[in-house]
Amino acid sequence: MxxxxxxxxxxxxxxxxxxxxxxxxxxxxxxxxxxxxxxxxxxxxxxxxxxxxxxxxxxxxVVLNDHEAFMVRAAVHAKSVELTKDRFKDSDEKFNAVVGRHRRMIWSKLKDRFEVAKYSHVRRIDYQESIEFVQSFRPEDYI
Missing domain, CATH: 1.20.5 (Single alpha-helices involved in coiled-coils or other helix-helix interfaces)
Structure with missing residues (x-):
């Protein structure tokens, strides 16, 4: 082929x-x-x-909202009364003055702790910690 x-x-x-x-x-x-x-x-x-x-x-x-600021304020008021009742009776004439001293001390140390000029300027993320700070506050720790 x-x-x-x-x-x-x-x-x-x-x-x-x-x-x-x-x-x-x-x-x-x-x-x-x-x-x-x-x-x-x-x-x-x-x-x-x-x-x-x-x-x-x-x-x-972001700082505390009105409700949170109110709750911190209420905690400070309750703690200052509680601390004073531990040392004085409600009927004692020094009671209100001592409540005021405790309150001022708590406010002062709270603002120092959270580095703010006003307690209402505490950051929202620190709200729970601020409440715990107030509730566990002891003047002896700062004297």
Whole structure:
């Protein structure tokens, strides 16, 4: 048999090469898309962290609301009376003066403890701690 009589075999190499080029182009596009998405994710994560830090800064700077300030005030009043009753009878003429001294001392030490000029400037995040401070207050600790 001669070569002339053989059926011509198609040349697949150019088609395969073209397909390979297209696959490489698609791969490059997909890589670029992937890198863009990765960068966007990283940017979003960074912004989320920044927002979380700002939110925490705001939370840390917010002071007691009216109800919380009222509750601190009530705790100071109750504690000053309790401390005075431990030492004097309600009928004693010095009772009110001693209540006042205890109250002033509690206010002074509370403001020192939380580094504020006014008790109402205690930060909200410190509210529970301020109540506990007042409730456990002992003048002996500061004399």
């Amino acid at each position: 001669s070569l002339m009589n053989e059926p011509a075999t198609p040349d697949y190499l150019p088609m395969i090469e073209k397909q390979l080029q297209m696959s490489e182009q698609q791969g490059a596009v997909l890589r670029s898309l992937f890198e863009g998405i990765r960068q966007m994710r990283d940017d979003v994560n960074e912004k989320v962290e920044e927002v979380q830090i700002m939110v925490q800064e705001v939370r840390d700077s």
